[in-house]
Amino acid sequence: LYRPPVRPRPFRRHPQARAQRRDQAAGDRRAGHDAGDDVRAADLHRAARAAQAARRARPGRGVLAVSALRSGDFSSPGDDNSPEDAEGRRAGPRRAGDGLEDEVTWQDVECGSYAADLVLWSQLAREAAGPVLELGAGCGRVALRLAAEGGEVTALDHSAALVAELERRAGARGLELETVVAGAGDFRLDRKFAAIIAPMQLLHLLGGAPGRARMLVRARAHLAPGGALAAALLAERPGPPAPGAPPPLPDVAERDGWVYSSLPLEVRPLAGALEVRRLRQVVAPSGELSEEVDAVRLDPLDPDRFEAEAAAVGLRARERLAVAATDDHVGSVVCVLEVA
Template identity: 35%
Template sequence: MSKPPVRPYYTDKGASTAFYDLVTEADTSIVGDIDVYAGLAPPGGTVLELGAGTGRIALALAQRGFRVTGLDIAPAMLAQARTKRARLGTEVADRVKFVKADMTAFDLGRTFDAVICTFYTLSHLPPGPRWARTFGAIRRHLAPGGVAAVHLPLKAQMEAAPPPPTKPVLLQRAPDGQSLGLYVDSRTFSDEGRMDLILRYVVNGPRSVRETFERLTYYHGDPDPFASEAGLRADGDPVDMGSAGVIHLYRHA
């Protein structure tokens, strides 16, 4: 039997979208990232998140008293974020909103105390004009004295050998009774700094087993020149997130 076709990541009805929260909840490598972002703005301050996804970070910051705008380009991810927002009490829900937009080309007409580009969001794009446009947008939306944060993977982690394709990187039961097995079918890293993962999702339901393949692409690059060109200066050493890479910090110059 031939393999199912490889689908893009984060598409409507894709397994990466449907099980995003389940996978990230099990990922201990990113524990602590919300604390980092919460330390960038004053109490009750404003935060813009690029790559808000299903709202994991934006909603948590709103619960801590920040006023948050979460921006993402994937409608299916934003739909989940808005559903979770609707379950919150009015006081918290009123502090967060979600916007569909391309982070390389948007204008909200206002500035924020902090702008955060979370969990490898920038790495979905190749370094070059789109990184430059993203940093330009960050700079335009960052208040004077404000701090920007960009979370990126390390090159060594992207080059590392993948686990065997038969060994699951995650086995987890979903709240609806389904179980998810996640496998790395293949991983390549090019001289140009492009990493391609083919991920295999195996979903066991009450009556059937569904197997899908999705391609996740990340790019490696040095963000400092792009930040500098946009008018941002490095603000201390990057925050070490261990196996989850580093969070680069920049201040409005």
């Protein structure tokens, strides 16, 4: 990943934030904080809320459902995974710059608002009527929901930090589930599952065909008779916004006085894959800004190709399910495979 060094410096209002502030009601303007002035975190909070409100109000899909190797979900109050609900909050970073390393918060910020696929995973888990393994479970957007619905869930992710947070959230909600820190291509568990699921972009993050083949072999080895592997793929190639479309808005969240903002910058071809770049910014309560460009590589993949790869390891295509695109997120196709 391309990770330029962290350069803390006094925060000057981001042009995007400035535009959002322009859109705010006149009463929101505050004397002494005109464009270009240094601002405090408190000022950003207002811009952050305005950005979320604008996103909800504005049509056009400017934001990709992309995040990956390091994490994200912006949970609004009341959401199952809300980091700010009564279940106890994680402590914010102590020093400016630390926030950029906060995998959990970035997964919350960048993925947590995505909900279009949840009903589908619930339905698949219900139909499976047996233990479910989620690959790339992150901090539990899907796994916690399935466990709350009474499912017997195992959540696997290669990030120990995300798994620890998932456990913390499960404990806070009195949910029981099993967790595993392991790669999707090399896990070995001593039991089998009625369903193995891979939501969001996991399939695009495995390092191309060889990584996917390893995952498929491990998944097949862990499927109970009659079990199914259900894995999501992006339904369309992410790209730049249509000409004339408004620029994307940042995903934003506020936690313990720290403000996190993640702005999609571009999607560009890179060595046979796509690189999605985001500007991540963290403003400390003191007003100090840290920022970096986060780059995630997405392997190109379509359902035909994935089903052919699955067939090569003895998994046959059962059905394809669609998750519709939303204003904020591209749609996806969920390929459901069963042991041939």
